[in-house]
Amino acid sequence: MSHVGAPRGRTCSRTLRSRTLRSVALLTTGVLALGALSACTSEEDGSEPSAAAAPDIAAVKREGVAQGGTMRWAVDTMPATLNTYQADADAATSRIAGAVLPALFTLDKSGRPQRNPDYLESAKIVEREPKQVVLYKLNQQAVWSNGREIGAPDFVAQWRALRGKDSAYWTARNAGYERIEKIERGANNLEVRVTFNKPYTDWESLFSPLYPKDVTGTPNAFNDGARKNLKVTAGPFTVKKVDGKAKETTLARNPHWWGEPAKLDQLIMRTVPRKETAGAIAARKADIVEIDSTVVRRMALAEKEAESGGGQPLTHGPGAAITPGSALRSWALANGSDEEQAEEAAEARKRAAESIARYAREQKGLRGYEIRKSLEPAFTQLALNGESGPLADERVRRAVARAINRQELADTVLQPLGLQAKPPGSHLALMGQKAYADSSEALGKQDTLEAQALLADAGWTPDGAKKKVTAKAGSKAQKKRAEAEEGDEELSEEEAEAAAQAKRPDAKTEEAQKKKAEEQKRKYEEKVAAEEKKKGDKGDDKDAAREKKKADKAADQDAGDDVPSDEGLYIVGDNKPGRTAPRPESAHVLSPASVARLQGDALLRQAAAVDDSDKKPGGVAGAYAPRGTAAPSSSASPSASAATLPSGPLGKDGKPLSLRFVLPAGEGAESLRAVGERISRMLDRIGVGTEITKVSDDEYFKDHIASGHYDLALYSWPASAFPATDGRPIYAKPVPASDGSLLVEQNYTRVGTDHIDQLFASAAAELNEKKSRDLVRQADARIWAAAGSIPLYQRPQLVAVKPTVVNAGAFGFQTPRYQDIGFKEGGAAGPDTKKK
Numbered sequence: 001m002s003h004v005g006a007p008r009g010r011t012c013s014r015t016l017r018s019r020t021l022r023s024v025a026l027l028t029t030g031v032l033a034l035g036a037l038s039a040c041t042s043e044e045d046g047s048e049p050s051a052a053a054a055p056d057i058a059a060v061k062r063e064g065v066a067q068g069g070t071m072r073w074a075v076d077t078m079p080a081t082l083n084t085y086q087a088d089a090d091a092a093t094s095r096i097a098g099a100v101l102p103a104l105f106t107l108d109k110s111g112r113p114q115r116n117p118d119y120l121e122s123a124k125i126v127e128r129e130p131k132q133v134v135l136y137k138l139n140q141q142a143v144w145s146n147g148r149e150i151g152a153p154d155f156v157a158q159w160r161a162l163r164g165k166d167s168a169y170w171t172a173r174n175a176g177y178e179r180i181e182k183i184e185r186g187a188n189n190l191e192v193r194v195t196f197n198k199p200y201t202d203w204e205s206l207f208s209p210l211y212p213k214d215v216t217g218t219p220n221a222f223n224d225g226a227r228k229n230l231k232v233t234a235g236p237f238t239v240k241k242v243d244g245k246a247k248e249t250t251l252a253r254n255p256h257w258w259g260e261p262a263k264l265d266q267l268i269m270r271t272v273p274r275k276e277t278a279g280a281i282a283a284r285k286a287d288i289v290e291i292d293s294t295v296v297r298r299m300a301l302a303e304k305e306a307e308s309g310g311g312q313p314l315t316h317g318p319g320a321a322i323t324p325g326s327a328l329r330s331w332a333l334a335n336g337s338d339e340e341q342a343e344e345a346a347e348a349r350k351r352a353a354e355s356i357a358r359y360a361r362e363q364k365g366l367r368g369y370e371i372r373k374s375l376e377p378a379f380t381q382l383a384l385n386g387e388s389g390p391l392a393d394e395r396v397r398r399a400v401a402r403a404i405n406r407q408e409l410a411d412t413v414l415q416p417l418g419l420q421a422k423p424p425g426s427h428l429a430l431m432g433q434k435a436y437a438d439s440s441e442a443l444g445k446q447d448t449l450e451a452q453a454l455l456a457d458a459g460w461t462p463d464g465a466k467k468k469v470t471a472k473a474g475s476k477a478q479k480k481r482a483e484a485e486e487g488d489e490e491l492s493e494e495e496a497e498a499a500a501q502a503k504r505p506d507a508k509t510e511e512a513q514k515k516k517a518e519e520q521k522r523k524y525e526e527k528v529a530a531e532e533k534k535k536g537d538k539g540d541d542k543d544a545a546r547e548k549k550k551a552d553k554a555a556d557q558d559a560g561d562d563v564p565s566d567e568g569l570y571i572v573g574d575n576k577p578g579r580t581a582p583r584p585e586s587a588h589v590l591s592p593a594s595v596a597r598l599q600g601d602a603l604l605r606q607a608a609a610v611d612d613s614d615k616k617p618g619g620v621a622g623a624y625a626p627r628g629t630a631a632p633s634s635s636a637s638p639s640a641s642a643a644t645l646p647s648g649p650l651g652k653d654g655k656p657l658s659l660r661f662v663l664p665a666g667e668g669a670e671s672l673r674a675v676g677e678r679i680s681r682m683l684d685r686i687g688v689g690t691e692i693t694k695v696s697d698d699e700y701f702k703d704h705i706a707s708g709h710y711d712l713a714l715y716s717w718p719a720s721a722f723p724a725t726d727g728r729p730i731y732a733k734p735v736p737a738s739d740g741s742l743l744v745e746q747n748y749t750r751v752g753t754d755h756i757d758q759l760f761a762s763a764a765a766e767l768n769e770k771k772s773r774d775l776v777r778q779a780d781a782r783i784w785a786a787a788g789s790i791p792l793y794q795r796p797q798l799v800a801v802k803p804t805v806v807n808a809g810a811f812g813f814q815t816p817r818y819q820d821i822g823f824k825e826g827g828a829a830g831p832d833t834k835k836k
Contacts, residue, residue: 053420053432053794055109056372057809058801058824065263065806065822073808074272074286078247082239083226084209085162087172092249092269099251099267099818100233101209102142102150110432111377111813113204113721118142118259119150121190125203128767131181132196134203140190141258144212144234152185152192157213159183161222168219175725176206199765201772202722210234236262236819247271263822274668279358281800282365288808289800291371292668293417296798302366314363319356369800372809373417376797377719379424380413380672382679382790385711387734387742387750390460390657397751397787398443399454400659400712403686405446409675410793417796424791427731428723428780432813434769435723437777442784451686455650455657462687465651650687658689659711662704666697672714675792679712705748716795719813723776724763731783733757751788 075092083089084097104120105113115123119142127133142150161169162177181197196203212232216222230239236259237251249269253262272280277291278298291299301316314320322330330352333345382404390396406423414421424430425438444450455461650657663669663676673694680690690712695704704710720726729745733752737743744750756779763775783789797810807820 053375053430053812055810055812055814056374056799057811057814058370058372058806060806060824062260062263062820064825065820066825067263067822068265069263069823070266070268071264071288071805071808071821071823072268072270072286074277074280074289075269076271076274076290078244078271079249081227082230082242083211083215083222085171085173085211086223086227087170089172092271096239096249096251096269097209098235098816099237100230100235100239100254101211102234103208103815104136104206104210105204105208106815107721107813109812109814111430111719111721112434119210123204125767128199132199132203132767134194134196135186136192136194137186138190138192139258142234143256143258144232145238145254145256146232147256148212149189150210150234151189152183154210154213154216155192155194155207156183157216158207158211161216161219166219168223170219170223175728176200176202180206199767201764201766201769202725205722205725236260237267240266257819260819262819267818267821275666277800278362278366281369282362284365287802287805291798291800293413293671293796293798294668295366295800296371296417298363299366299369299371299800302363305363306367314360317356317359317363318352319359322352368802370803370809372799372801373419374797374810374812375414375419375430376795377430377813378716378795379430379719379791380675380714380716380793380795381427382792383705383710383713383715383749384751384788384790385708385713385749386788387708389711390659391711393458394787395454395458396460396657399451399458399686400683400688401443401787401790402445402447402451402454403682403688404679404790404792405682406790406792407446409678412678413671413675413793414796417798419796421793423793426777426780427717427783427789427791428720428727428776430719430794430813433719433721435773435776437780439777439781439784442781443787443790448686455686455688459652460650460657460687461652462650464653465649465656466654649689656689657687658691659683661690661692661712662700662710663692663694663714664697664700665694669697676714708744708748708750714792724760724772727776727779728757728760728764731756731779731788732760747788749788751786753782753786756782756786 073095075095077090077092079090079092079096080088082093082096084093102119103116104123106116108114117139119139121137121139123134123136125132126135136155138150144150159177159180160166162171162174163180164171164174164178179196179198179200181195183195184193185191186193194203194206211226212234214221214232215226215230228244229242233239233254236254236257238254239249240252241248241250243250248271251267251269253265270286272286272289274292277289278295280286281289281291281295281299298316305312305314330345330349334342334349336342336345382401384391384397384400386392386394386397391400407421410421410423422431423440425440426436429435429437661676661680663673665673676692680692683690701715705713705715717730730747731752732745732747733754733756734742734744734747734750742750759775759779759782763772763779766772766775797812799810801809804824806822806824808816
């Protein structure tokens with residue numbers, strides 16, 4: 001399928017935008033029982049979160065938190081805007097808003113919305129007929145930092161800005177606001193009545209955060225007034241300074257805050273890109289830093305090295321990656337006769353030395369921090385692009401999904417971190433949330449045989465990948481073959497020979513190639529003889545003769561029939577057939593190097609042999625092992641027995657079944673790439689090939705996921721407390737636009753159904769909480785059956801913090817309570833001043 005050209009889908013909404021642009025992140029021919037798609041509708045409100053999903057924040061009561069101090073909290077980027085309702089808002093925007101603006105509802109540790117008493121005395125539906133009416137009773141002490149009461153005018157201004165009727169407001173979030181008919185003052189200034197023109201189950205998602213009318217009252221103020229600063233706030237902190245040069249946003253304690261005062265004097269949001277987190281920790285630039293599993297391993301090794309007294313060479317990092325073979329190769333290139341190549345190699349060696357030194361310095365500083373961990377309220381999924389190509393067939397998507405061992409992938413990512421590794425059973429909620437139910441049975445468990453049956457039913461078979469041998473285009477033999485096929489005739493021997501001759505090189509080219517090979521062979525033999533003579537080792541004469549014999553044999557093959565040698569070489573998954581046994585078509589064999597290359601590659605081949613000495617059978621399909629390595633036993637993988645696996649890649653009409661698998665190439669995506677490679681091997685077992693393409697992080701989402709230039713991809717979606725609202729644009733059925741493109745909203749898999757859309761619409765309009773949850777679960781079951789996305793595992797949340805930091809770390813679902821964050825009583829209350 002084509003992967004180039006204009007984007008095949010537009011991400012703009014066909015109606016109004018989602019409440020939030022969530023970050024990133026069809027049945028088979030057989031008939032499924034209706035019950036399989038109805039999901040669980042038990043009376044239970046979901047399970048409690050497991051211990052692994054609980055917050056890990058070193059929680060203490062307020063009296064255990066020291067008064068004062070400055071805490072530095074690392075964020076990935078400097079926020080482009082402080083307005084969370086704009087398209088370029090990010091996680092840093094939301095974190096700052098959480099500390100300085102009203103949130104009428106916050107999330108508990110189970111991801112369930114709870115009324116925030118700092119702003120609300122109560123909030124509930126007071127009328128259902130003829131229209132839904134919600135009455136908010138505000139905390140009578142709640143005021144903006146300029147002293148004005150929080151009240152109905154702020155609600156009205158935000159509704160008008162976000163309802164989607166005035167295009168002068170540059171908004172990216174407005175789902176739910178378009179359902180509001182009017183907002184008015186209640187019995188007094190502390191009451192706000194909101195009347196809906198359509199029922200809305202997720203009304204608790206609205207007005208969080210709530211901006212002052214100073215920001216939302218006019219398009220100019222909304223579009224530009226809150227991008228770089230917030231002059232009016234109403235939280236435990238205020239925005240003191242936004243320093244674009246230092247890439248820091250400083251928050252200060254709000255003197256007008258009516259609730260429990262913030263323990264910290266200042267909270268600094270400091271920009272630390274993910275690839276620089278280890279360096280930031282080593283340099284003590286932050287007190288709280290979100291990290292990945294690579295940094296976790298480095299920190300653990302740093303602690304062990306400290307316990308052992310240090311002083312020993314590091315066995316990890318860029319220095320450990322330098323093997324004797326690669327060192328020899330590097331030295332040979334840097335000291336070779338090719339000046340340009342030598343200069344490049346010398347520069348590479350210099351950069352490597354600097355990287356090794358920097359890594360060693362950082363390693364000494366990766367001590368003295370704690371790692372707090374939980375499960376992030378987000379899951380990683382395998383996305384299958386169903387717009388075109390093989391994956392447009394629901395049977396192929398389901399086959400791919402049934403081939404994936406989700407438990408194995410979850411174990412790979414989470415078990416080494418000591419976190420619970422249970423694959424999510426829902427696209428729309430996670431364990432602990434009220435809407436959660438495991439609906440994965442609508443798709444079915446991992447089953448290789450069933451996956452193969454689905455592919456066969458879709459017409460993908462081992463024989464389908466084979467192409468008929470044809471004569472050269474335009475030749476008489478080809479024309480004759482076409483005529484013969486029409487009349488059930490066969491080519492004569494003379495005609496077949498003519499067709500074969502058309503593919504051969506002419507005699508002049510063949511003779512030139514042969515002479516060149518013989519000349520290079522002669523030079524190589526002279527060099528070998530000179531080296532042997534210099535050594536004076538007569539005992540090596542026989543070995544030299546054997547090497548010469550092998551070189552002769554290789555030269556004959558290169559200059560003659562170009563038959564690849566099987567000696568000393570196997571491919572993982574290949575049973576290493578002899579010369580007379582045909583190789584499977586799935587095996588791609590490299591021919592031995594010609595004698596002409598042996599001289600120049602002598603050192604490089606030695607280096608490669610050293611580098612390959614650690615390779616073991618069972619790796620990535622197609623990997624080569626060093627000479628002399630025994631082929632893996634056929635019993636090494638019981639689950640992939642010859643009785644159940646295809647003999648080669650599947651195909652249809654001479655075209656192999658191969659899918660383009662796009663993965664990010666950035667430093668922080670090692671875990672994601674490892675998961676992708678495992679998935680590739682799983683698919684290889686059922687005859688589905690994958691072409692892994694690694695692209696830069698900047699291009700990954702914009703140029704591939706959003707534009708549809710992929711077949712398979714891995715990315716994550718955050719969980720939501722309001723799935724009827726936030727799930728709809730992600731799984732909505734794409735619809736054609738007037739220009740012929742697709743309106744996909746956030747459904748980057750391009751897979752959806754009318755039934756799924758109807759279930760989301762019904763769930764959003766159902767005011768009975770239990771009935772709405774049941775509709776969400778039914779929608780999730782249909783999403784599983786469509787097999788456009790396969791949830792694999794809940795993402796780990798790993799945070800490095802100084803041991804004195806309390807009430808902060810890995811929050812999981814829980815909304816941070818910023819006024820309680822601080823340093824342990826008696827601990828250091830501010831930046832580490834100790835010199836390193």
